[in-house]
Amino acid sequence: AVTAGGAGGAPRDSPEASLDPDHLYNVLFIGDSHVGKTSFLYRLHADTFNPHLTATVGLDYQVKNLVVDNKRFALRLWDSAGQERYHSITKQFFRKADGVVLMYDITSEYSFSDVQYWLSCIQEGAEDGVPILLLGNKTDCAAERQVPVKEGERLAKEHQLMFYECSAASGHNVSESMVGLVRLLKVHEDKLKNKAEEVPKPPQKKKGCCW
Amino acid sequence: EYEEKTGQAHRPLSPKQNVRKNLDFEPLSTTALILEDRPANLPAKPAEEAQKHRQQYEEMVVQAKKRELKEAQKRKKQLEERCKLEDSIGNAVLTWNNEILPNWETMCCSRKVRELWWQGIPPSVRGKVWSLAIGNELNITHELYDICLARAKEKWRSLSTGGAEVECEDAGFSAADREASLELIKLDISRTFPNLCIFQQGGPYHDTLHSILGAYTCYRPDVGYVQGMSFIAAVLILNLDTADAFIAFSNLLNKPCQMAFFRVDHGLMLTYFAAFEVFFEENLPKLFAHFKKNNLTPDIYLIDWIFTLYSKSLPLDLACRVWDVFCRDGEEFLFRTALGILKLFEDILTKMDFIHIAQFLTKLPEDLPSEEFFTSIAAIQMQSRNKKWAQVKRMLIFDNR
Numbered sequence: 001a002v003t004a005g006g007a008g009g010a011p012r013d014s015p016e017a018s019l020d021p022d023h024l025y026n027v028l029f030i031g032d033s034h035v036g037k038t039s040f041l042y043r044l045h046a047d048t049f050n051p052h053l054t055a056t057v058g059l060d061y062q063v064k065n066l067v068v069d070n071k072r073f074a075l076r077l078w079d080s081a082g083q084e085r086y087h088s089i090t091k092q093f094f095r096k097a098d099g100v101v102l103m104y105d106i107t108s109e110y111s112f113s114d115v116q117y118w119l120s121c122i123q124e125g126a127e128d129g130v131p132i133l134l135l136g137n138k139t140d141c142a143a144e145r146q147v148p149v150k151e152g153e154r155l156a157k158e159h160q161l162m163f164y165e166c167s168a169a170s171g172h173n174v175s176e177s178m179v180g181l182v183r184l185l186k187v188h189e190d191k192l193k194n195k196a197e198e199v200p201k202p203p204q205k206k207k208g209c210c211w
Numbered sequence: 212e213y214e215e216k217t218g219q220a221h222r223p224l225s226p227k228q229n230v231r232k233n234l235d236f237e238p239l240s241t242t243a244l245i246l247e248d249r250p251a252n253l254p255a256k257p258a259e260e261a262q263k264h265r266q267q268y269e270e271m272v273v274q275a276k277k278r279e280l281k282e283a284q285k286r287k288k289q290l291e292e293r294c295k296l297e298d299s300i301g302n303a304v305l306t307w308n309n310e311i312l313p314n315w316e317t318m319c320c321s322r323k324v325r326e327l328w329w330q331g332i333p334p335s336v337r338g339k340v341w342s343l344a345i346g347n348e349l350n351i352t353h354e355l356y357d358i359c360l361a362r363a364k365e366k367w368r369s370l371s372t373g374g375a376e377v378e379c380e381d382a383g384f385s386a387a388d389r390e391a392s393l394e395l396i397k398l399d400i401s402r403t404f405p406n407l408c409i410f411q412q413g414g415p416y417h418d419t420l421h422s423i424l425g426a427y428t429c430y431r432p433d434v435g436y437v438q439g440m441s442f443i444a445a446v447l448i449l450n451l452d453t454a455d456a457f458i459a460f461s462n463l464l465n466k467p468c469q470m471a472f473f474r475v476d477h478g479l480m481l482t483y484f485a486a487f488e489v490f491f492e493e494n495l496p497k498l499f500a501h502f503k504k505n506n507l508t509p510d511i512y513l514i515d516w517i518f519t520l521y522s523k524s525l526p527l528d529l530a531c532r533v534w535d536v537f538c539r540d541g542e543e544f545l546f547r548t549a550l551g552i553l554k555l556f557e558d559i560l561t562k563m564d565f566i567h568i569a570q571f572l573t574k575l576p577e578d579l580p581s582e583e584f585f586t587s588i589a590a591i592q593m594q595s596r597n598k599k600w601a602q603v604k605r606m607l608i609f610d611n612r
Contacts (some may be wrong), residue, residue, distance in 0.1 A: 032400045033438065045375030052405035054523055057439040061569035076566040083395060083438045085475055089514065 004126040021074035025185045026096050030118055031103035032111040033082030039058065039168035040103065041079050044178060049169045056081045060087060068182045075182070087121065094125030099133070099185045104152075106136040106165060107144040110153065119159060131184045136165040139172050269394040300333050307336040315343050328539050329585075331532045338450035343461050344538035353454040356426060363425030367395065379459040380477040396424045406528070410445055420449050423457050430461060437473045439518035440464070446522045446534065468542035472517055482611060483517075486604045487546045493595045494550050498557050505565040509549075513571035516549055523576050529584060543593055543600035551588030555579075 029037045033055070041062050042050045060079040065072065078097070080090040095101075102118050104111040115134065122132065136152045149165060156163030164186055166173035256264070294542060306327065311318050318324050332340050342472060400420050403410045410420050418459055422445045430437050432540035443463065447456040464473060487509050492499040520537065524531045535546045551573065553560065560568055593600050 033395055053402065054405065055399050055402045055438050055441070055517045057523065059511065060515075060573050061511070061566055063566050063570060081438055083392075083439050085435075088475055088477065089510070 015044070023077065023186060023189065024072065024074045025098040025182070025189075026076045026078065026146050026182070027099045027101060027185075028078045028080065028090075028093055029101045030080050030090060031082060031101075031135075032108070032114050032123070034109050035103045035105040035108070036168045037079055037101075037103050038084065040135070040137060040166070040174065041077055043168045043171055043174050044077075047171065049171075052135070058086065059093065067115055067176065068179050068199065073182050073186075075178070076109070077138075081211040091121060092124045093126070094122065097126055097130060098189075099131045099181060100112050100126060101133045101135055102137045102161070103137055104147070105138050106147045106152075109136050109146040112136075112147045115155060127174040129188070131181065131188045132161045132179045133177060133184070134159075134163045136160040136163075137168060137169060139167040140169045146170075147188065153185065217610075223333065227391055231549070235566075241368065245445075267501075273319065292366075294306040299330075303330070304328060304333045305332065312339060312343075319343070324538065329536060332535045333348070337531065337535070338452075338455070341450060341458055341534065341538050342449075342455055345462050347458055347462055349458075349462055349465060351430075351458045355430075356457045358453045359426035359429040359457075360422050362420070362429040365430070365448065367425065370473055395424070395438070396421065396428075396436050396441070396470075399438060399441045400424070403445045407527075410441075416445070416448055419453050420444055422453065423448065423460060426457055427461060427464075431464075434464065434470075434473055437518075438513075439523075440473070442522040446520070446527075446530065450531075452538065460563060466542065468517070468545065472514075478611060479608075480510070482604065482607045483546075484513060485607050487513065487549065489595050489603050489607075490591070490593060491550060491553070494591050495553055495557060498553055498561060501561050502568070505568065507565055509570055511569050513546075513549060515573055517545055520545065521548060524573070526577060526579060529579060529581055532581070532585070546592050547593050548588055549590045551584065555584060555587040 029041065033038055038053050038056050038060065040047065041060075042048075042053060044064055045062055056079055058081055062077040062079065063170065064075040064077055067073070078093055080086070081095070100122055102115060102122070106112075106114050119132075120132065134152065134156045136147060136149075152163055153166065155161070162180055163178035165175050165178065166177055168184075170173065215506060232326070248261075304364075311324055311327075330338075337464075337479065343386060400417060401411045403420065405411065408414060410415045411417060420441065424441060426438055427444075444456065444460050447459050447463075450456075451459060468477075468483065471483065490498070491502075493510070520530070521533050533544070533548050537548075540547075552572070556571070560571070595603060598606075
């Protein structure tokens with residue numbers, strides 16, 4: 001069960017959650033400029049929409065504490081600048097990411113077609129099999145929609161991504177998608193741990209003689 | 212006396228009246244209670260106690276009066292200080308206009324001017340001083356600005372009509388990137404100082420900002436538009452006429468530090484960060500060690516500060532004062548400012564972990580105290596083992612080769 005922020009409600013920071021989390025994950029937010037990465041993070045943090053946000057230059061940082069399934073999670077959220085020129089800066093942070101949120105704007109076909117490009121960046125820079133959440137933002141602008149839900153779903157299925165559509169403006173699916181991502185990150189972490197326990201030494205040895 | 216007192220108590224209202232007669236100002240109701248006699252159904256206060264209470268009460272009144280006097284003096288002092296400040300700004304305007312600006316070449320480096328400069332340039336002459344200090348190495352004329360702007364407008368037209376014939380003289384970047392960057396300018400303009408409400412669609416400076424950024428992408432297609440530029444252009448627009456703002460903008464971005472960052476030249480950026488760290492360690496060794504321990508590299512906070520010249524992260528009036536001295540001292544002042552910020556918040560930062568430091572430094576408190584802030588910057592020594600900023604940077608560049 002989701003303790004904080006069940007269906008619909010935004011997960012609030014409870015003091016217990018911030019003290020000594022059970023799990024800590026670095027999550028990198030990427031996607032084209034102006035798709036709403038910073039607005040999403042603002043909504044997550046303050047539970048309101050701020051229409052007066054400035055363009056991100058370089059990287060921004062935010063902490064979010066969540067209690068999911070009775071466990072305390074601390075998320076370190078890395079917000080990146082969308083412009084292509086900054087990608088070389090963003091790429092340096094891929095390796096440190098435990099999870100990636102790849103966002104596009106459902107009212108911009110262009111931002112959706114760039115998802116492929118971003119996926120190749122992840123493949124290039126991040127750890128293999130890093131959990132990815134594909135987010136189609138701005139569901140509140142239904143009249144201007146250019147990317148059908150089906151398209152997002154199809155792409156997510158093809159690349160095995162978790163998928164949500166959301167709206168930073170209305171709050172729709174903001175906390176839900178984060179809770180989903182946290183669960184995914186937890187499963188991934190457990191998998192990695194099990195793997196490490198199953199084959200404790202050989203990979204290291206192998207590495208040793210290769211070097 | 213006791214008899215008298217109890218006798219009075221029987222007459223309604225008399226104690227209060229009595230009190231009020233003796234005091235020349237109205238006591239607050241709660242303090243007046245002290246002087247009330249006890250209700251008739253309780254034993255009366257002993258005379259001694261009543262005397263003591265009266266004494267205590269009078270002391271309180273004296274204290275309160277003192278406090279009030281002090282407050283009044285403080286207010287007077289504040290007012291005087293404000294008048295003094297306004298006078299000094301007025302005087303500074305006269306000095307800048309009558310003495311310094313007409314003799315710029317000979318005076319700009321004098322000690323007196325440098326000191327006046329540090330105090331902050333009065334807003335009415337700020338633009339002129341910035342223009343002179345930034346210079347016009349590129350020899351850009353107003354005509355050249357018009358030409359670049361006309362070209363930008365042509366491109367926008369061809370983009371909006373869907374014409375694919377965009378001139379292909381632009382070196383280095385793909386047509387898609389250029390188109391995207393023209394599109395991006397439009398989106399970013401409304402995201403530039405959104406709280407001021409003057410650069411948004413329909414605002415008085417919307418078109419000006421659009422024009423300058425567009426003209427620049429035609430003037431320097433090899434650099435193009437990079438996010439962060441809109442803030443620099445906006446600050447210039449607030450202080451200069453359009454064409455002069457364009458000239459200052461282009462020359463400012465042409466400086467080595469700005470070029471390195473806006474072209475995202477990783478090697479050079481790392482050199483700047485390394486030079487910064489030399490002075491960081493020298494000035495704030497404890498905090499430096501704390502940052503190292505937490506793996507907090509300078510790129511995490513410096514990128515935003517350097518790209519926007521602090522205009523996004525500091526309150527606008529403080530940012531302008533940083534620009535003032537940046538125009539005087541050059542790039543090293545940008546890094547000195549960064550160290551000033553770190554020094555100002557050293558105590559808080561040493562208690563934070565990685566992500567909280569990163570979060571704090573990318574969202575500085577909005578009520579930064581300006582005098583403390585500049586005192587903190589002034590305390591930063593830009594000298595490391597007898598080497599100045601430029602020498603340290605040169606050595607690092609040399610090492611990299």
